[in-house]
Amino acid sequence: MTTRASDEAGGGAGRVQPDGHGTGQFSRDRISSDVVAAEAGPADHESGHGPDCGDQGGDQSNGSPGPRQHADDPEGKAGLPPRPGRRIDPGLYAVATPIGNLGDMTPRALDVLGQADLVLCEDTRTTGRLLGHWGVRAKLAPYHEHNAARMRPEVLRRLEAGERIALVSDAGTPLVSDPGYKLVREAAGAGHQVRAVPGASALTAALSIAGLPTDRVLFLGFPPAKPGERRSSFAGLAHEPATLVFYESPNRIARTLAELAELLGPRQAAVARELTKLYEEVVRGPLPELAARFEATPPRGEIVLLIEGHRTPAREVAGEGDALPAGGALDAAAVEKLLPPLVKALGANRAARLLAELTGAPRKAFYARAAALTGDDDAEGEE
Template sequence: MIAGTEIAARPLEPALYLVATPIGNLGDITLRALETLAACDVLACEDTRVTRVLLDRYGIRQRSFAYHEHNAEEAGPRLIAALEEGRSVALVSDAGTPLVSDPGYRLVERAREAGIRVVPVPGPSAVLAALTGSGLPSDAFMFAGFLPVKDGARRSRLEELRAVPATLIFFESPRRLADSLAAMADVLGERRATIGRELTKAFEEFRTETLPSLAAHYAEAETPKGEVVVCVAPPGDEPVEAGDVDRLLLSLAAEMPASKAAGEAARMTGGKKPDLYRRLLELKETGR
């Protein structure tokens, strides 16, 4: 599909469509999303000016209706009324998947209470883009949204999350990034973390270090530009001291063959099995 080509509006069944839109690169829109935006009876968006840029890029002649946190109580019932009349309503946020850190869930809640069909139209997500690009464990993760603005409440929230056995993902304002990283370093310790900035855009950046190192860097650096996502590794991801690794190797070797012990230690510490195997042989030779 070529940008600027007018999208034909096909018939759309009455329902509330949750349409994911690009988080930066307008080329990331899906064909299904474009067809839904072109065909819906009502297009509800966070900011009509932002959505207009996307619509113009793909030649979609569709008027949009503002729905955001400041008018949700007034605009929500109007959208529900349109749905109850048998019209199709598409909901988009400024970027990414609707309902993630925006008030759209209230609209979905009302729609489901009214027996109205809700149809997700998946696509771009800053959460998943940051996680997959971070190099941190992705088998289990928790999206924790924005941390509180005040330092005391921020640290209390981090204490609540400290024991969660998953990679933590936060959205953060560039202006508050340094303060939030300092709090994370104090509460969560020496965990690895990744800062994802300007995802999918021309100046996309990933920076992975320990939380204290990142906190020190951003305390001295100029305020970063663009949207920021912070991914923090799960508990137990802190660097392991050499002495601790030696003790672990010897403990495992007392219960299993050396090769298997090295493999198990690699799994537990993130080290390389060949290096750990050689270290275990050295420990056995020296009688330690």
């Protein structure tokens, strides 16, 4: 799972990875005047891994194997499956890589990456360290939002020449909130084979353990960064029945949860972080409680946020008008606990309005207390 904003990524706002070329002893082969291909292998990189590729040296305590020898080992003595005798067909391969635990690297992914004439990656340093860990030698070239438009014609030319090209992201399944869809579309449109080599995905991993419905899912990538766009986007999801899935950064998760609680109500949600890593954690609960928790204790690591879809309250179906959603009631102790972090995240007026919606009590009952927390004693000043 990576965080980037790009027309290639098909949505989601976030940080942009640096335009880095791999480190170590690189070859000087060029696939164009703009891109240097790097030879990745165990002699070319340190044994460590980037933040998206698990702990250095493999997390033995978390089921990740340690370093391997060269993948060419014909006897499979390095601990990897023997290299299949059949050469992979020419074409473009979208190859999934681990999101944290190196043990999730599949034998087929290693084989395809080892046979590829070129591996396109977001950051050659990250992918180079990963492949070096497994003893796989591959020629690497960066493919990201800054060079994608320049790279695509050259990649298509190489496919036309019958080459085998792999596309990976820094972690997880390519094209899931990552660059690449335009390359896939143009390669398929030109008649080249485009094949999936599936594996780890933060999206599917989180869905499998969140405890929310999975029969209908809407993946939304990263929320918009601008406050107005975020609120408009969230408000537009109020009546969406599918389980909602976002990627979010740890420094924004508390604010996102608070805004979603205000606009969607006390829906059940799950915050999944550090998936497949040593400190994997899934926190489940109503949106207001999660907002309060992470405002008080900011999390670390990359995050997947899942929220239950809209459900028509049973009392509303029965004709009782603006009934609160089932499970929306909060007792006095819960309100007292939620009020300070909600005021901090939303301000006195919006926090009071949210608590009024959750409890059915008048907004003024909460606004006086909320205003006191902000140092504003003019309780009559609310809109």
